Amino acid sequence: MAYSEKVVDHFNNPRNMGSFKKEEDGVGTGIVGAPECGDVMKLQIKVENDTIVDAKFKTFGCGSAIASSSLATEWLKGKTVEEAGKIKNTDIVQELNLPPVKIHCSVLAEDAIKAALADYQKKADSK
Amino acid sequence: MSGHIHNTDDRRELQMARSMCWHCQSEMAGEYFCDRCVKVQPVSKDLDYFTCFGLPRRLALDPQTLETKFYELSRAFHPDFYQNKSDAEQTISLGNSAMLNTAYRTLRDPIQRAEYLLDLEAGSVKDIRTTPPADLFEEILELQDTLDEFRASDRASESASTLRTKLHADRATLEQRQRDMEAQLQQLFGRWDALQNRGETTEQARAERGRILKDMRDILSNRTYVKNIVNDLVATIA
Numbered sequence: 001m002a003y004s005e006k007v008v009d010h011f012n013n014p015r016n017m018g019s020f021k022k023e024e025d026g027v028g029t030g031i032v033g034a035p036e037c038g039d040v041m042k043l044q045i046k047v048e049n050d051t052i053v054d055a056k057f058k059t060f061g062c063g064s065a066i067a068s069s070s071l072a073t074e075w076l077k078g079k080t081v082e083e084a085g086k087i088k089n090t091d092i093v094q095e096l097n098l099p100p101v102k103i104h105c106s107v108l109a110e111d112a113i114k115a116a117l118a119d120y121q122k123k124a125d126s127k
Numbered sequence: 128m129s130g131h132i133h134n135t136d137d138r139r140e141l142q143m144a145r146s147m148c149w150h151c152q153s154e155m156a157g158e159y160f161c162d163r164c165v166k167v168q169p170v171s172k173d174l175d176y177f178t179c180f181g182l183p184r185r186l187a188l189d190p191q192t193l194e195t196k197f198y199e200l201s202r203a204f205h206p207d208f209y210q211n212k213s214d215a216e217q218t219i220s221l222g223n224s225a226m227l228n229t230a231y232r233t234l235r236d237p238i239q240r241a242e243y244l245l246d247l248e249a250g251s252v253k254d255i256r257t258t259p260p261a262d263l264f265e266e267i268l269e270l271q272d273t274l275d276e277f278r279a280s281d282r283a284s285e286s287a288s289t290l291r292t293k294l295h296a297d298r299a300t301l302e303q304r305q306r307d308m309e310a311q312l313q314q315l316f317g318r319w320d321a322l323q324n325r326g327e328t329t330e331q332a333r334a335e336r337g338r339i340l341k342d343m344r345d346i347l348s349n350r351t352y353v354k355n356i357v358n359d360l361v362a363t364i365a
Contacts, residue, residue, distance in 0.1 A: 031259075031261065031264045031265070031268065032259060032264075033259060033260075033264055033348075033352060035257050035344075035347070035348030035351060035352075036351075037351070037355075038351035038352045038354060038355035039355075040264055040267050040268065040271075040352065040355075042264075042268055058268065058271070060267070060268075060271050060355070060356075060359070
């Protein structure tokens with residue numbers, strides 16, 4: 001099985017790799033893992049006035065997991081918090097042409113987005 | 128298609144077909160060979176690996192017994208012995224051998240055996256989902272950062288040597304944790320088998336079953352995360 005061109009591109013040139021300080025204002029952090037393969041993914045968003053102005057990720061796992069999270073950060077930027085919650089793993093599967101055995105990587109990315117949004121919300125509510 | 132399977136008449140027919148020799152149509156009493164015409168019978172896809180080896184669904188398993196049964200069945204099904212037989216028999220021999228090899232590989236390894244049991248039992252327990260180990264994730268991310276730092280460093284430098292010492296210590300700690308998890312798993316195997324042997328159907332026994340399966344699921348998942356980071360550590364500092 002070969003990776004699709006888009007996966008290879010994201011893998012070789014990952015967008016938005018890195019991290020924000022967790023405690024920073026407006027930052028939401030989501031850390032998730034895939035128990036099947038042991039991949040771990042961290043995805044962070046930075047929100048200003050309800051809009052995601054920046055996003056970063058760090059993923060330790062296979063090419064598809066890295067590509068899925070890299071793509072997710074690209075999509076997140078510029079979206080409102082509400083819009084971000086609507087990103088579905090199937091959108092990622094379609095964009096990256098993921099084969100059936102790699103669908104869980106896209107699920108991981110969706111979970112990471114949800115976790116980051118929930119963390120942001122929790123921080124915002126506690127203020 | 129699923130409509131067919133749920134149809135009771137079809138199901139009865141399927142069961143009948145299975146207990147009947149595909150060749151002489153006589154009723155089957157033997158395991159894998161017809162008593163009357165001695166033709167090899169296909170191993171049913173619904174047969175779980177434990178039953179395939181004539182073993183109870185338990186996690187403590189004598190490797191010797193498994194191996195003996197495996198060799199016995201391997202000889203019985205081996206395609207080499209079917210070269211002069213009919214096409215139908217050759218196909219069955221091939222299918223059975225493939226199934227047998229997978230079954231043996233799965234049951235031989237305690238981790239794969241437990242994973243397989245969890246798959247089998249997934250239907251009987253509501254939801255064997257893992258609780259994400261947040262602390263472990265944090266630890267892994269931190270370690271990965273240290274690994275990145277080490278990879279980028281000049282190996283001859285003082286700081287690289289400090290990092291290397293730290294990573295070696297981390298590796299030892301994680302490997303100890305792997306061993307601890309395996310011991311915990313063994314303990315759960317024992318609890319599971321004891322529960323199965325008692326064969327109770329009380330609400331309490333059901334809840335206990337669920338707890339054991341869930342705990343096994345969690346340990347197996349955490350073990351995978353730890354194994355990955357240990358592999359990365361070993362590959363980097365070796």
